[in-house]
């Protein structure tokens with residue numbers, strides 16, 4: 001729970017003022033209870049289908065967060081060898097891992113085959129050929145699902161919409177059947193499933209259900225061809241509330257999925273990311289300067305676009321609130337901006353905030369695609385991360401030191 005207690009914003013009862021004093025800013029802070037609640041919402045809603053819930057690691061790949069989900073029984077959706085290394089380091093069994101992505105390298109395929117993952121979500125004919133060759137070389141059989149592009153409009157931001165014909169993702173729907181036949185003919189592949197992922201931050205489940213209906217029709221065609229699939233993976237994509245969105249009700253979504261799967265011998269797999277972590281985290285930052293102008297006022301904070309790219313990259317809205325509600329402080333309209341030398345370095349625009357220089361702010365809904373998309377631009381150390389567990393704080397990622405930022409180059413300086 002992230003709420004005000006005695007006028008101070010707290011995460012599971014721990015005031016953010018205390019966390020800032022102990023760990024410094026900028027700093028990501030997560031509520032373990034909120035992570036658990038989001039996962040349990042999926043598990044309970046889909047209980048009748050006993051799904052494999054594969055957390056999409058790209059949304060938040062902190063090892064302690066992955067470990068927490070692994071302990072709750074989650075599987076993982078990965079998109080790189082690096083993410084595979086993370087989930088294994090976090091203690092996940094490899095056989096609960098699905099590997100998505102359009103550009104898997106031979107080395108990544110080898111790594112995943114040697115680990116023994118649940119399946120490869122293959123996105124092209126040429127990827128099938130490469131996977132068959134790599135598996136053959138290792139004397140293994142690769143479990144394969146084809147990511148099919150159902151050509152439905154997810155009605156979300158174009159940058160995070162992935163299920164339309166002109167996206168780079170997946171195998172075109174009208175080529176899918178032939179591609180399954182091609183896959184089934186390759187000696188070192190075992191066709192086990194089908195998957196799709198049509199976009200992210202969806203607030204309506206209709207496109208998700210339309211996509212599932214298309215997959216099920218294809219599954220039936222394939223069965224009549226003698227290609228019987230074991231699982232259907234419905235991807236991720238459920239949205240969260242950033243401001244006034246009404247996110248889909250997971251139980252209602254589950255009910256619709258259950259209706260479709262009734263009477264079928266299909267294991268359900270899913271790949272939620274944002275909806276498991278997004279509202280479990282905030283980015284805690286301090287106002288370095290208030291810069292008051294004739295036209296515009298700015299709150300220059302110590303977090304920046306390198307810490308949270310979503311506003312700059314997608315014009316995404318994140319709520320921003322003062323950590324302490326102070327009586328007698330005037331409200332002003334400010335752009336909340338970072339120290340980076342770019343006009344696109346903002347976290348929020350035209351926000352009405354009762355603040356003074358030196359105050360702490362919390363950027364809300366920052367648990368998904370926050371830390372994972374951060375960079376070292378302007379040679380800034382990436383933020384620390386803190387997890388609140390049962391009212392106790394635990395540092396789960398140290399703030400990078402300047403030495404760490406220079407290490408890969410310093411020893412390579414010309415003599």
Ligand code: LLP
Nearest residue numbers: 056100197200201236237271272273274369
């Ligand atoms: N599965 C696949 C194959 C995906 O590509 C994604 C996200 C997911 C699952 C998880 O989707 P979710 O449940 O989180 O919507 N950086 C963007 C979001 C990019 C999503 C990319 N794919 C953002 O900050 O909004």
